[in-house]
Amino acid sequence: MNHTIPEQSEPTRLDMYLTHTYPEFSRTFWQKKIKNNLVAVDGKNVTKHFEVGPGMRIDIAEKEPEEKKKSEMPEIEILTETDDYIVIDKPPGLLTHPNEHHPDEAAVSTWAKNHSPQVGEVGDNPELRPGIVHRLDRDVSGVMIIAKTPEFFEHLKLQFQNRTVQKQYFALAHGLDFEDVTDLAFRLQRNKKTGKMSALPESSSEGKEAKTAIEVETRYTSSTMLKILPKTGRTHQIRAHLFAKGNPIVGDKLYTSKNFITKLDEQLGRIFLHAYTITFANLEGSTKTYTALLPPKLKSFLETLKIKN
Known part of the structure; x- marks a missing residue:
């Protein structure tokens, strides 16, 4: 199937144009076809962000890729x-x-x-x-x-x-330089190149407000167990805040650097970040708190660590 964009059309993103032109298919449908190189613009495969405009030719392959085995x-x-x-x-x-x-x-x-x-x-x-x-x-x-x-x-x-929902997390962070109680307030902004959240000074006019309260639970010889109470709910907030402080979470493959990758990360094999409790009001106005205990893998991992004297 092929389509030439009319001369009166306004420039717009490829996925948005296809969704508008063929409303019987969802935007997710078109994004998937673009990602699988089943849509070409003027003979070239492009990304969903590609800007299309008047006179451009869009070729759409009818054949779907072989369905991947669902997880x-x-x-x-x-x-x-x-x-x-x-x-x-x-x-x-x-x-x-x-x-x-x-x-x-x-x-x-x-x-x-x-x-x-x-x-x-x-x-x-x-x-x-x-x-x-x-x-x-x-x-x-x-x-x-x-x-x-x-x-x-x-x-x-x-x-x-x-911000009346209260959440508590547990995290194991690299390093020992934590006060018993710490408040982090780096503003957060998504990096357009990496997609990660970048931390900015609290005084910055850029980014979004993000606040995280931290309490030390246990100090080990090279890491610290933390109770974390996020006051805002930004994407990757806890991970980005601890990385910006210089204490990335053990097992975090995204918010880290080669200086922090140690045997702890390799032994654990996952990020040590767990949402422990959540408190909210039900429709009747009663306060409800629910708890998800630390998974056995994280609990047993802590038992292998030596507590700092």
Whole structure:
């Protein structure tokens, strides 16, 4: 199938143009075809961000690539379930929801929709993120809430916006230079080249406000166990803040440098970051707290470390 962009068209991104021109297909559908080199502009494969304009020829291959074997859904522990929400203990390695890079991989949102079909109608974008109000990074484990009704989705969303939801994490960070209680307030801005969050001084006019409270739990010989209380909910906030401080999280492959990669990282094989508790108000106004205990792998790993005298 081929298409020539009309002369009166305004320049726009390729994926957005295709979604507008062929509304029977979702934007995710077009992004996947572009990524798999099934869309060419003037004979060349380009990215979804490529700007197209009048007179350009778009060729769309009909044949879909061979379907990749979907990743298996791991077992997910349900901590509690009500008529309004599900609270789970998310295992590491599981996406919160599919994305353009991993459209077919197992995800919390997929599990939730299969577990409770009504979830499929809930959320700002139920096609992509059914029931999802907040997220955990793929390699992070711990407590998560999934909304089962539109009413509770909006109720919980408002609490996150007002920063009344309280979350507590545990993290093992490289180094020992922590006060017993520390507040980090680096502003965060996504780096357009790397996609990572860059930390900026609190006084900077750029980036977004991000605040993280840290309390020392245990000091080991070369690392420190931390209780972390994020006051804002920016993408990769805890990881970027600790990296900016000079104490990246053990096992973090993204926010680190070669100076910090040690045997600890190799032995653990995952990031030592776990969402331990979450506190929020239900629809009746009662305060609810749910806890996901530290996974056995993280707990046993700590037992191999020597406590600093």
